[in-house]
Amino acid sequence: MRLWVNGHIVEDPYAPALAPLDHGVTVGDGVFETVKVVDGRPFAITRHLERLLRSARGLGLPEPDLDDVRRGVTAVLGAWDQPTGRLRITVTGGPAPLGSERGDKGLTVVVALAELAGRPESTAVTTVPWPRNERGALAGLKTTSYAENVLALAYAQERGSTEALFANTVGNLCEGTGSNVFVVLGGDLYTPPLSAGCLAGVTRALVLEWCGGQEKDLPMSVLDEAEEVFLTSTTRDVQAVHAADGRAWRTPGPVTARTMAAFARSAADLIDP
DSSP states (O other): OEEEETTEEOSSTTSOOSOTTBHHHHTOOEEEEEEEEETTEEBSHHHHHHHHHHHHHHHTOOOOOHHHHHHHHHHHHTTOOSSEEEEEEEEEOOBOOSSSOOOSSOOEEEEEEEOOOOOOSEEEEEEOSSOBOTTSTTTTOOBSOOHHHHHHHHHHHTTTOSEEEEEBTTSBEEEESSOEEEEEETTEEEEOOGGGTOOOOHHHHHHHHHHOOEEOOOBTTHHHHOSEEEEEETTTEEEEEEEETTEEOOSSOHHHHHHHHHHHHHHGGGBOO
16 A cells, blocks of 8 residues: 655555544545556546545535645555556545534645455445435535445445445435446436435446436336446446345346446546556
8 A cells, every 4th residue: 555645655554644633533524536546547537636626615625736636646656566556535624623613724635545456247236224315415525424335335245245225315216335326227228317416426427428328316116127237436437236135137238238348448548648
């Protein structure tokens, strides 16, 4: 693992590097991005940094200096010799008093890089009993307040899945803990709209641009009706779903296979030189 914090490489990634009262630690007041690294180069980094800014604005944080963030990215990539990597950029409210009030010490910016584990071509998902609040203050923001996702993913893993799927408060399909979801109905491709409360995933947007598809409110019952289901995310790319709550599909289905192929063909254009 490689780690950069507020302008400096941290040699021991497990050594203390943040203020104990950093607002990201005490109350989860922060935003982040996960970026795939291919042959030492970040994938779709500009799109990720644009979303980082949107999330910071949505959380009411000062905008991070993207030039500074890019310096951190360059620093951790400097000695990276693995074929792939998982790059995480985290921005927190910085040191602050105990409680919800923000401090005035400036932001904390962390860039970390670790190996990216391989993933199977298909996976199982489990729906969870807790809804996403599509009207909440954090809806659509990629924040470090992830405890809800931790709980949901553990619930899914206990049931043999690698991802959990949420409904929103009106009972429509929303998203996974770290992924967007697509379904095929009548041969056509659909995904929940951002108004459903899901994150505006970078991979989700690329699939819609490169492969087509429609945004549509979808009841949870769509998982019983769908001909195919797949997930998208930075670390999954396009991953077929072979089971959901006991229902099984033969994977990849034809639409999923075409989407995987189209994504793979186009992705090289978004790897930074």
